[in-house]
Amino acid sequence: MRRELRYAAGGLRREHVLPLLGWSIPEALPSVFGGLAVARAVDTGFLAHRPLIGVGWLLALLAVSAVGAAGTRAIYRRLGLVVEPVRDDLVRRVVSGALRRGIAGRPDDGAIARLTHQIEVVRDTYAGQVMVIRTFLITTIGAVIGLLSLAPVIVLLIMPAFLVGLLAFVATLAMAVARQQDYLRCDEELSVVSGSVLAGARDILVGGTEPSAAEFVGRSIDAQAAAEVALARVSILRSLSFAVGGSGPLLILLAAAPWLISRGLSAGAVLGGLIYVQSGLRSALGTLINGLGGSGLRFIITLRRILDADEPMKPPAPTTPADHIRLRAVNFRYGPHADPVLRDLDLTVPAGGHLAVVGPSGVGKSTLASILCGLQTATGSVQVPSDRVLIPQEAFLFTGTVSENLSYLRPDAEDDTILHAAAAVGAADLITRLGGLSAVLEPARLSAGEGQLVALTRAYLSPADFAILDEATCHLDPRAERQAEEAFARRGGTLVVIAHRMSSALRARQILVLDGGRAIAGEHDALLLSSPLYRELLGHWSDPGSDPALLFGDADGLQPRPRPRLGDGPGHVVVHGARAEK
Ligand SMILES: Nc1ncnc2c1ncn2[C@@H]1O[C@H](COP(=O)(O)OP(=O)(O)OP(=O)(O)O)[C@@H](O)[C@H]1O
Numbered sequence: 001m002r003r004e005l006r007y008a009a010g011g012l013r014r015e016h017v018l019p020l021l022g023w024s025i026p027e028a029l030p031s032v033f034g035g036l037a038v039a040r041a042v043d044t045g046f047l048a049h050r051p052l053i054g055v056g057w058l059l060a061l062l063a064v065s066a067v068g069a070a071g072t073r074a075i076y077r078r079l080g081l082v083v084e085p086v087r088d089d090l091v092r093r094v095v096s097g098a099l100r101r102g103i104a105g106r107p108d109d110g111a112i113a114r115l116t117h118q119i120e121v122v123r124d125t126y127a128g129q130v131m132v133i134r135t136f137l138i139t140t141i142g143a144v145i146g147l148l149s150l151a152p153v154i155v156l157l158i159m160p161a162f163l164v165g166l167l168a169f170v171a172t173l174a175m176a177v178a179r180q181q182d183y184l185r186c187d188e189e190l191s192v193v194s195g196s197v198l199a200g201a202r203d204i205l206v207g208g209t210e211p212s213a214a215e216f217v218g219r220s221i222d223a224q225a226a227a228e229v230a231l232a233r234v235s236i237l238r239s240l241s242f243a244v245g246g247s248g249p250l251l252i253l254l255a256a257a258p259w260l261i262s263r264g265l266s267a268g269a270v271l272g273g274l275i276y277v278q279s280g281l282r283s284a285l286g287t288l289i290n291g292l293g294g295s296g297l298r299f300i301i302t303l304r305r306i307l308d309a310d311e312p313m314k315p316p317a318p319t320t321p322a323d324h325i326r327l328r329a330v331n332f333r334y335g336p337h338a339d340p341v342l343r344d345l346d347l348t349v350p351a352g353g354h355l356a357v358v359g360p361s362g363v364g365k366s367t368l369a370s371i372l373c374g375l376q377t378a379t380g381s382v383q384v385p386s387d388r389v390l391i392p393q394e395a396f397l398f399t400g401t402v403s404e405n406l407s408y409l410r411p412d413a414e415d416d417t418i419l420h421a422a423a424a425v426g427a428a429d430l431i432t433r434l435g436g437l438s439a440v441l442e443p444a445r446l447s448a449g450e451g452q453l454v455a456l457t458r459a460y461l462s463p464a465d466f467a468i469l470d471e472a473t474c475h476l477d478p479r480a481e482r483q484a485e486e487a488f489a490r491r492g493g494t495l496v497v498i499a500h501r502m503s504s505a506l507r508a509r510q511i512l513v514l515d516g517g518r519a520i521a522g523e524h525d526a527l528l529l530s531s532p533l534y535r536e537l538l539g540h541w542s543d544p545g546s547d548p549a550l551l552f553g554d555a556d557g558l559q560p561r562p563r564p565r566l567g568d569g570p571g572h573v574v575v576h577g578a579r580a581e582k
Helices: 002-010 014-046 051-103 111-150 152-199 201-207 210-262 267-309 365-372 402-406 415-425 428-434 448-461 478-491 502-507 524-530 532-540 548-552
Strands: 325-333 340-349 354-358 379-383 388-391 466-470 494-498 510-514 519-522
Touching: 002 267, 014 051, 014 111, 014 267, 051 111, 051 267, 111 152, 111 267, 152 201, 152 210, 152 267, 201 210, 210 267, 325 365, 340 365, 340 519, 354 365, 354 502, 365 466, 365 494, 388 448, 402 415, 402 428, 402 448, 415 428, 415 448, 415 478, 428 448, 448 466, 448 478, 466 478, 478 494, 478 502, 510 524, 510 532, 519 524, 524 532
Parallel strands: 354 494, 354 510, 388 466, 466 494
Antiparallel strands: 325 340, 325 379, 510 519
8 A cells, every 4th residue: 555655645746736736725724714613703792692692703704715615716726736736646557558558469458448438537526536635634734733822732632532533534544445455356267167157157057067157156245245344344434433533532522511611611611612613523424435445445446556557577487397287195086975976186287198097897996087177176185287178978069050069169260270179189180071160060960980080179179288088089989089189199288098998008108097996007017017996997898999900090081099107208207105086
């Protein structure tokens, strides 16, 4: 907040502020004179049975008020001179910052909003704050001067409560800014989260992940509700400050009035004192609390956004190992009373790794895939690239053109790029059969395998650098499965394949074997020695894909491919003391 206050104070130019202060003197006259005039009108006029004198004092007050009004008028005229330089400076900052970013190849999408909306908010609220603080100061000083000239004892009586209320309010200001900022952040987060869930409604429905989506949005709603409650608490503190500092002096003066009169204070002086407290101090504090607590917060927060955006550009964050898969002590169960599916799983896969996950049916392979792609939330530490694509067993297709179905995750893909991707995963013939990219795809007319080829091409095209195939090729024959998997292995990025056939494991650089009690990972040869379950899975496997020609190259025109070995490329996978349990 200090930076914003410094900026606001720095915007004040002496040549503009001095006339403003000069015109504040006539404006302050009614505050100084009001209670005194009423006291004299009562004591020397109406109570002394000389009504003309009483009326005379009131007319004098009216004349002083007219002078005050002239002062106020002159001040409003000069306010623009104080405020406009601040706006000009902000416009200069935003435009030059946006140009700097644009030249550096980092377009500043928020610059227009800052220029057209936020700067106007700052200008209006800045003008409001200048007026609020000035009004508070002249009214308070005027009322104190008036009270001192009328009855100094009243100042001694009421000032402690006024100062306590004022200080209490000032103390809540920093808290109010923080709460308001939290509230805005939660509000923005909620709109991003709910927007992304709405945009992905079709995928959520098809994937059956409504509960996770609801939990995802629910967390943001709860956070926003909590932020709103915290904000409401601050406004309670503000009201308390006003009660103590604004209404407290009034009550004190009313309660002390009989004592003051018994000590010789005139009725007019008490009445004048009440006017100073009510329309002077109380109203000044109310103006300050409402002004700073309302538009003042908007001023600080909007100005903060503009100044933050103007901070020097930071270099892009270097790529760190956290960009890849790193699970630590991951535990997962489908309900508080369900058996754990994953227990204390540690797993590290570097960028570009190719991991196959194998294990008996129901051991937790798909659950691990769901955790890796964020559909399920596990306890422990789960770090995965945020740009990821999951290809589930059941392909999601929709009525639309073939091109729309294929480019769903990369809508700007050119036809050539789409056709290239289709050829890579083995879907070129299918597209020809369907009538080309512009033909209408009717989901019900495609077989399960054809649907998988569409989903695989779509995922292949997506910009995600982490792909998870969860038995995504189970309806393809082993030859087609091999072509699709090899295409994903060549595509770049990290690949995790939940294996439907053991041939998938043999093609991967590393294999994670999940069994009932523990998980181990390694390359094929090492696992043959160390994992009885892996040997058993291979032994039971009597798929035609076991033909080495289908695994690593054959006579069907595909180039032979050497079996990957540990150390070929960046695909080392590390599992630390991992255990998985059904
Ligand atoms: N939504 C769910 N609610 C409750 N339990 C579930 C849910 N999904 C899976 N499970 C249970 O979690 C365990 C692991 O299931 P998961 O589907 O991850 O195993 P898998 O290894 O992928 O099996 P498969 O090879 O047959 O697909 C199983 O016992 C399964 O019954």
